[in-house]
Amino acid sequence: MKFTCDINVKHLTRVEGHGNISIKITNGKLEEARWEVVETPRFFEAMLVGKHWENAAYICGRICGICSIGHTLASIRAVENAFDIVPSKQTDDLRLLLKHMETLQSHILHLYFLAAPDYLQVGSVLPLAKTHPEEVQRALRLKLLANDMCDCVGGRRMHPTRTIVGGFTMLPEKEELERFRNRLTDALADLTAAADLFQSFTFPGFVRETEFVSLRGKDNYPFIGGDLISSDGLIRQEDQYLEMTNEFCVEHSTSKWSKLSRKSFAVGALARVNNNFKHLCPEAQEVADFFRLSPINHNPYMANIAQLVECVHVVKDSITIIDTLLGNTWEAPRQAVEEKEGSGTAAVEVPRGILYHYYEFDQNGRVQKADCVIPTSQNHANIYHDIEELATQCAQSGKNDKEIELLAEMLVRAYDPCISCSVH
Amino acid sequence: MSDTLTYLGVKFPKPRVAFFELTSCEGCQLQVLNNEATLLDFLSLVEIVTFREAMSERSDSYDIAFVEGSISRKDEEDRLKEIRNNCKILVALGSCACFGGVNQLKNRFNDLNWVKKEVYGDFPIDTQEVKPLADVVQIDLEIFGCPIKKEEVEMIVTNLVLGKSITHPPYPVCMECKANENICLFELGEPCLGPVTRAGCDSWCTNHKRGCWGCRGPAEVANVEQLEEIMKEHGFSTETLLDRLECFGGFQSQVSDIKNRTKEID
Ligand code: SF4
Numbered sequence: 001m002k003f004t005c006d007i008n009v010k011h012l013t014r015v016e017g018h019g020n021i022s023i024k025i026t027n028g029k030l031e032e033a034r035w036e037v038v039e040t041p042r043f044f045e046a047m048l049v050g051k052h053w054e055n056a057a058y059i060c061g062r063i064c065g066i067c068s069i070g071h072t073l074a075s076i077r078a079v080e081n082a083f084d085i086v087p088s089k090q091t092d093d094l095r096l097l098l099k100h101m102e103t104l105q106s107h108i109l110h111l112y113f114l115a116a117p118d119y120l121q122v123g124s125v126l127p128l129a130k131t132h133p134e135e136v137q138r139a140l141r142l143k144l145l146a147n148d149m150c151d152c153v154g155g156r157r158m159h160p161t162r163t164i165v166g167g168f169t170m171l172p173e174k175e176e177l178e179r180f181r182n183r184l185t186d187a188l189a190d191l192t193a194a195a196d197l198f199q200s201f202t203f204p205g206f207v208r209e210t211e212f213v214s215l216r217g218k219d220n221y222p223f224i225g226g227d228l229i230s231s232d233g234l235i236r237q238e239d240q241y242l243e244m245t246n247e248f249c250v251e252h253s254t255s256k257w258s259k260l261s262r263k264s265f266a267v268g269a270l271a272r273v274n275n276n277f278k279h280l281c282p283e284a285q286e287v288a289d290f291f292r293l294s295p296i297n298h299n300p301y302m303a304n305i306a307q308l309v310e311c312v313h314v315v316k317d318s319i320t321i322i323d324t325l326l327g328n329t330w331e332a333p334r335q336a337v338e339e340k341e342g343s344g345t346a347a348v349e350v351p352r353g354i355l356y357h358y359y360e361f362d363q364n365g366r367v368q369k370a371d372c373v374i375p376t377s378q379n380h381a382n383i384y385h386d387i388e389e390l391a392t393q394c395a396q397s398g399k400n401d402k403e404i405e406l407l408a409e410m411l412v413r414a415y416d417p418c419i420s421c422s423v424h
Numbered sequence: 425m426s427d428t429l430t431y432l433g434v435k436f437p438k439p440r441v442a443f444f445e446l447t448s449c450e451g452c453q454l455q456v457l458n459n460e461a462t463l464l465d466f467l468s469l470v471e472i473v474t475f476r477e478a479m480s481e482r483s484d485s486y487d488i489a490f491v492e493g494s495i496s497r498k499d500e501e502d503r504l505k506e507i508r509n510n511c512k513i514l515v516a517l518g519s520c521a522c523f524g525g526v527n528q529l530k531n532r533f534n535d536l537n538w539v540k541k542e543v544y545g546d547f548p549i550d551t552q553e554v555k556p557l558a559d560v561v562q563i564d565l566e567i568f569g570c571p572i573k574k575e576e577v578e579m580i581v582t583n584l585v586l587g588k589s590i591t592h593p594p595y596p597v598c599m600e601c602k603a604n605e606n607i608c609l610f611e612l613g614e615p616c617l618g619p620v621t622r623a624g625c626d627s628w629c630t631n632h633k634r635g636c637w638g639c640r641g642p643a644e645v646a647n648v649e650q651l652e653e654i655m656k657e658h659g660f661s662t663e664t665l666l667d668r669l670e671c672f673g674g675f676q677s678q679v680s681d682i683k684n685r686t687k688e689i690d
């Protein structure tokens with residue numbers, strides 16, 4: 001078969017940030033398959049140098065609009081670890097609740113607004129408002145719930161206001177939490193309907209074996225802090241994160257790349273589900289079973305399903321957290337902060353995968369050095385090699401340009417890349 | 425979709441709207457999508473022809489361009505000029521676009537080579553001093569905030585479509601904060617830029633007991649010297665004031681005044 005194609009996607013749409021795909025096949029031979037990141041860098045790690053610790057989370061939250069809560073919480077945790085501050089159980093619960101709602105918000109945005117249009121053969125969610133009004137309303141309802149809860153707990157859905165080193169500036173009203181508990185229960189029915197919709201999609205049967213990196217669950221499905229694990233068998237402590245990330249620069253990317261045991265690894269919902277499946281709540285495991293998603297799954301397109309599974313998990317877990325909070329009397333929202341010389345690391349699972357923040361402080365609490373390793377930058381190499389493999393397979397199968405282009409775009413979108421975040 | 429909008433029985437052409445992002449966190453664009461309750465109504469007001477973060481279709485023919493982000497590379501200057509040529513109304517969306525935003529914090533080192541080396545080591549990387557959009561093209565309208573307030577965007581777009589004039593409140597955040605009956609944060613021992621920052625956010629942060637960091641830039645009358653006195657009285661250092669003033673780039677001239685003055689004293 002003499003198959004030839006030349007695909008150049010400049011500034012891929014329905015992803016956060018700027019990236020290009022190029023695939024060139026001549027006479028059935030793959031000549032080039034690339035994933036390029038052309039986003040302009042912002043230099044957050046330099047910006048922080050010399051700044052007092054209270055700036056860290058305020059500025060670093062602005063690395064990303066979609067996962068600003070995750071960045072804020074990672075930054076706060078790194079500062080708290082540097083100052084030996086142990087948050088109260090109440091603060092931990094509220095932070096996890098906030099984190100869960102960011103996960104829900106981000107996953108629903110991705111599933112419905114960014115991924116679903118491909119499976120329904122439209123260019124965006126806009127025409128779906130006409131053809132699939134119930135589904136779009138459902139998506140908006142779920143997203144609104146998540147965003148409303150982020151407003152309630154974090155003060156603001158984007159670039160939260162109440163989250164600070166030591167705890168929160170103020171606490172939600174219990175009546176508000178009770179009302180959210182009801183809406184969360186209703187959300188479970190919406191998620192069942194979402195699963196039915198996604199069940200009707202045909203996910204490409206592409207597989208490329210890779211390594212998956214995430215936090216390591218001890219007693220529960222992990223989101224904030226703890227040990228790090230790779231599906232190839234590595235286990236490291238939070239502050240040994242550099243051994244998991246191994247960042248390096250490549251010429252076709254303004255984002256750094258990462259690698260571990262192989263030439264690339266993946267982080268994100270699929271990595272978490274693969275590495276911590278047994279810690280998912282039974283209802284979430286049921287959804288995974290429904291889609292025959294079981295560890296270890298090496299089909300990157302299944303990341304969409306892993307997100308759906310996590311939506312169910314975070315909604316169920318949020319109900320449990322709210323019950324705990326409602327059963328206790330409120331303690332003080334925050335504890336005092338005493339700065340000191342030293343360094344601190346935080347590993348937090350944000351929607352797109354494991355995120356690390358690391359800071360070094362002098363005796364006045366001013367940043368000497370900062371390092372942030374972003375989930376999408378850890379994924380870039382994996383995306384790159386997936387595209388290579390996909391293109392190789394396509395070269396043999398003789399699909400046409402349009403089909404290959406769409407498959408490649410869908411592949412990148414499945415990672416839900418946050419490109420501007422990766423070039424922070 | 426019809427291409428005209430009817431308001432009180434009068435027909436208005438439905439404007440073609442495009443969204444673009446330069447150096448940014450894309451948060452301001454996301455805020456537009458974040459208004460679930462009114463998103464569909466809002467979308468019926470305008471025809472969105474380009475919105476890379478949300479749709480695959482794109483077009484070079486549009487009336488209103490919303491540009492998020494600041495300029496930090498030559499190709500962004502070129503893109504912005506092209507957008508300017510293509511649109512009738514150019515709106516700077518968010519503090520990155522209006523003032524440089526958090527991105528301009530790297531300018532304070534006055535040493536791009538050091539900044540590059542700190543993050544990328546010896547790897548060659550292209551970047552320039554961060555600029556707001558107005559340094560490169562003419563801007564018709566600014567929407568302040570980091571992030572922008574989605575209600576404000578919808579209001580502004582509605583007014584644009586209806587041809588009404590758009591004005592920003594000249595008074596500071598303090599006015600809104602007092603109207604919201606908040607306890608002043610200075611009384612709670614927290615610093616706040618509310619006395620000098622342009623209102624319009626409905627004292628978003630101070631409603632949540634978080635001091636204002638000045639993301640919307642200076643109010644029409646912004647007495648920073650007086651704020652310095654208030655900060656001093658409450659035991660806050662010049663550094664604390666400067667951290668806030670310089671965070672989003674809106675108070676650039678005030679920041680250099682203070683920095684020059686403290687340099688003279690040194
Ligand atoms: S102004 Fe703030 S929210 Fe908007 S793009 Fe810039 S950093 Fe993001």
Ligand code: SF4
Nearest residue numbers: 598601608609616618
């Ligand atoms: S908290 Fe800030 S905005 Fe509110 S009254 Fe006090 S100084 Fe003004």
Ligand code: SF4
Nearest residue numbers: 625629636637638639
């Ligand atoms: S209170 Fe200040 S920092 Fe907060 S949104 Fe308003 S202007 Fe921006």
